[in-house]
Amino acid sequence: MARGYRQTGREGRPESGGVPRLEGMSDTPDHLVLPVDAVSAGRLAERGLHYRLLDTADESAYAAWIRADERGFHGPASNDEQNAFSRAAMGSRRTTGVWDPQSVLIAEPVATVNSWPVELSVPGETTVGAWAISSVTVSPTHRRRGIARSLLEGELRTAQRLGLPIASLTVSEATIYGRYGFGPATTAADWRIDSRAAGWLGDEPDGRIDFIPVEDYARIAFALHEAARTARPGEVDGWPERWRQFAGLRPGDGDAAGVRTVQYREDGEVRAAAAFRVVEEPQREEHSVRVLHLDSTTPSARLGVLRFLLSLDLVTRVDASLLSVDEPLRWRLADQRAAEVTVRDHEWLRILDVPRALEARRFSGAGRFRLDVSDDLGLATGRWLVESDADGVVRVGDAGHDDDAPLLRTDVATLGSLYLGGVAVTTLADAGRTAGSDAEAVLIADRVLRSTVAPFLSFWY
Ligand SMILES: CC(=O)SCCNC(=O)CCNC(=O)[C@H](O)C(C)(C)COP(=O)(O)OP(=O)(O)OC[C@H]1O[C@@H](n2cnc3c(N)ncnc32)[C@H](O)[C@@H]1OP(=O)(O)O
Structure with missing residues (x-):
């Protein structure tokens, strides 16, 4: 079973998520x-x-x-x-x-x-x-x-x-969870790059790359993920054992001996790390690189690692999965056609509390509209007045019956897809998945809900 949503250990991880204490219970979460x-x-x-x-x-x-x-x-x-x-x-x-x-x-x-x-x-x-x-x-x-x-x-x-206010999951099949009100909210891009054809545009990365022990990798890469995740809508907090698994340190990992791990330094500071395997292609007497995981805190360090992998001798192909749909690498390839990119749904979200979920994020500017949510399970059904100021701070209140703010209607699964701002409201309106009282409603919601950073999640859970 190769999927990544399998559980692993999370020793030493502080509890998170803001779960309130219930009265009369022990210290157990x-x-x-x-x-x-x-x-x-x-x-x-x-x-x-x-x-x-x-x-x-x-x-x-x-x-x-x-x-x-x-x-x-x-x-x-x-x-x-x-x-x-x-x-x-x-x-x-x-x-x-x-x-x-x-x-x-x-x-x-x-x-x-x-x-x-x-x-x-x-x-x-x-x-x-x-x-x-x-x-x-x-x-x-x-x-x-x-x-x-x-x-x-x-x-x-x-x-x-x-x-x-939200439930989330990564899925084995895309047809199972919509019926429970989940909608796909992040898109994963899987890359297959012909490394000989790809070439490189512009200067070579000027950071320093080193092989490091797999144990160090597990610690360093996990720390990079934790440092970078808040700026990337869709990511969740990781746990150390998951990163040990990327490093081949899960007991009995039959592929462990082939795992190589590197770090990339800029200005003396580690800003990216990757685990990968080089696999021999028996028919072709060639090798391909399978990137097991890549973490970075700066785009330039990320490009530095990818450039290193693309330039390995005896290697003709690099495969990397779960990248962002906005991966900057495309714009450094001399031949963009050397990369085959497959996109698909990855993380699914289910909104359970509309006001709290919306108020937890920032909008991209000022707006005011009413939002009508339908939910077959009745958990998030309602109509609200959604307002944001110029800084994107969101306030959600009751929508009075006489309010004349433009109205956007959506089912809860579609709201899950819109929540991280990875898809345009106009696109989902064109697809017949959401509808406005008029064109203005769709345009206002579109403007404020969009995220400038494409939502993505870098692993399975
Ligand atoms: C977050 C995660 O863990 S993702 C991993 C999901 N698990 C797997 O893929 C492991 C293999 N599959 C399974 O164990 C099971 O088939 C499950 C868990 C997917 C479904 O379990 P079941 O008990 O058979 O589902 P159940 O009988 O409750 O069906 C509920 C509904 O889902 C539908 N459904 C169930 N499985 C599937 C499926 N694989 N694809 C599409 N629809 C499905 C049913 O038709 C039913 O539809 P309805 O409510 O509209 O009539």
Whole structure:
């Protein structure tokens, strides 16, 4: 299972996301102890299924849970060492399952989900608390009986109970989550570059590149991500084990021996780092580079690393995925046609609290319009007056019935797509996904919602 939304450890990571404390509870973060959603528990109980939280301190219970998760994604079962690595993550996440008392493998849940609070970067170089959801699996023996629906609706209500205005996820298939009100909000660009044809425009980067130990890479690159993420709408806070995984340090990583790691310094300061593998292409006696991850705090350092990878001897191709659709590299290639770029949806957002979500980000200038949101699940339905000042500070209030401000109508999934400003309101209006009371409504919303930085997320979670 090669997808990156698999969980890994997050030891030493401070809790984030602004989850408020619930009264009368211990020091344990609320998201770990809040009881499972009663509505979903009731629905599942009607079918004889038990929906409950997993105590990740219980090693054998965790081993059974992760086996179910891995089987759900058609991956191999982990050994004890790998379980210890991933269990470090579960200690700070909400780990939930559905058990069928009739199962032969009675300890293994027939469905899994894992969720935790994150800091989601939003336009204006700031963040908002969001509820990240991962490890959604339903056993093939129990599929298409509404179990995933119960889990997802339960997660959304749980996020609301925790006071989080948004839920977020990265997806295995783009057809699953729209029905729960999620919309694709960031676009990922996957690059395949013919490095011999690409060439280079302008000066060579003048920073210094060095190979570094993989252990150092994991630490340095994680720190670069944390330093840079707030300025990039769509990014979320990472966790150290995820970066150890990029470095090939997950126990039992069969490709670990081939992982190379570099750092790039400008003015004596490390401003970019990359992990990559060089793969031999057996048929062609050539090599290609697979970029495993690239972090940077400046565009020039990022270009410096990419230039280094494009200039490796014996290498004819560089593959890099999850780049921004606005990757500056294109404008330094002498032959832009040497790069094949494939774009697709990556991070999906579900707005749960419209006023708090909108007020958490900056708009791109002053505007005033009414916003009407429809939501099949009824979690975010409403009509509001949305105002922003010249600095982009947003205020959301009640829309009085007699207010004559232009009105934009949208369903909640489309609002999720608009939220980070990565797609124009005019585009979604042209697509029939949103509509204004008049052309002005669409134009005002378009002007203020757009982000100057293309939203993107540099990894799977
Ligand atoms: C954030 C993440 O973790 S992404 C990872 C998602 N998980 C996977 O891809 C692992 C493999 N797949 C699975 O485990 C399961 O098939 C799941 C979790 C995707 C769906 O579980 P199920 O319990 O079968 O779904 P459930 O019966 O609740 O179906 C709910 C709705 O989703 C639809 N649906 C379910 N799976 C899919 C799918 N793969 N593609 C499109 N639609 C789907 C159903 O048709 C149903 O539609 P409706 O409500 O409009 O009638």
